[in-house]
Amino acid sequence: MNDYDTKPMRIWQSLLFTAVPAALIYVAIWVVAPAITSGLSQPFLVGYLICFGTTEVGFFAAALVAYRAEGNPPNWRAFTQRYRLGRPCRGDIVWAIATLAVMLITYLGLGFTAQWLASIPAFSPHPVFPPELRPDAQAHLVIGVFMGMHIKGAWWVLVVYLVAWLFNIFGEEMWYRGFMLPRQELAHGRLGWLVNGLSFTLLHIVWKWNLLALLPGSLFLAYAAQRRRSTWIGIVAHGALNFTPIVAIAAGVIG
Secondary structure, eight states: OOOSSOOOOOHHHHHHHHHHHHHHHHHIIIIIHHHHHHHTTOOHHHHHHHHHHHHHHHHHHHHHHHHHHTTOOSSHHHHHHHTTOSOOOHHHHHHHHHHHHHHHHHHHHTHHHHHHHHTSGGGSOOTTOOGGGSTTGGGTOOTTEETTEEOTTOHHHHHHHHHHHHHHHHHHHIIIIIIIHHHHHHHHGGGHHHHHHHHHHHHGGGGGGGHHHHHHHHHHHHHHHHHHTOTHHHHHHHHHHTTHHHHHHHHHHHO
16 A cells, blocks of 8 residues: 555645645635736736646646655656556556546536536636636637637647646646545545545635536546556546647637
8 A cells, every 4th residue: 555655644634735725726816817817907818827827837846845755765766656657557548538537427417516506606706707717608608719818829828728737737636646645545545535536626616616516526536546546547537628728729729
C-alpha cells in the first residue's frame, strides 16, 4: 500500500488540502475575474484566463512542492512511483475510458440538478458570469463569441486556454490522485477513494450549482484510480472531459 515513505492523511488534512485551493480558486473566479471585467472594461474571458491560468499553475507547483516536502528524492523514477505515474498498461486505458464514460453520463444525466440548485440564491452563479459558466449555457451560446469576447482569429486565446488546461489536468490530478489518494488510502484503507472523491467534489465549490452533477463522476474517478493505482486514469478521463471548451474555442477562432 505504501508508495515511498508516505504518511496517512487524516480527515482534517484532507479538508485542509482541499479548502485552501478551493478558497483561492473561488476568490479568483468570483472576485478577481469580475473585478478585471468591470474595473478594466475587459471581456470576462480576459479575467477568466488570467485567474484560471494562475490558479492551475499554482496547483501544479503545489504538487511538486508537496512531493519534496515529504522528503522524497529529486529524481524522476521516485517521483513517478510516489505519484503513481508509471507507464500505463492496457487495463489502465480501459478503466480510463470507462471512467470518462461514467463521468460524462452522470454529469449529463444529473444536469437538471444544476438548474435546480442555481435557482437557490446561495448556489446561483455570479451575476456577471457569461453564459458559458451557467447551467443553461447551451441555450445562450453565440458562435464566434466566448465569455463575452469575439474570438475569431484570436489564436492567442486558444493557446493560452490550452496551456491552462494542461496545468489544470496535471496539477489537479497530481495533487488529488498522486499526492492525496495514497495517503488517504493509508488512513482509510479501502474507503480512501470515498474521501478522495468527496474532497475532489468540494474543490469545485466555485461551480456550486454543479456539485450534485459532479459527485458521482468524482467518486468513480477516485475509485478507479485507487483500484488501478494509477494517476493516469484521472489525467486521461478528467482531461478528455475538460477538453470540450477547447473544441468550442477552436471552432470560434477558426470562425
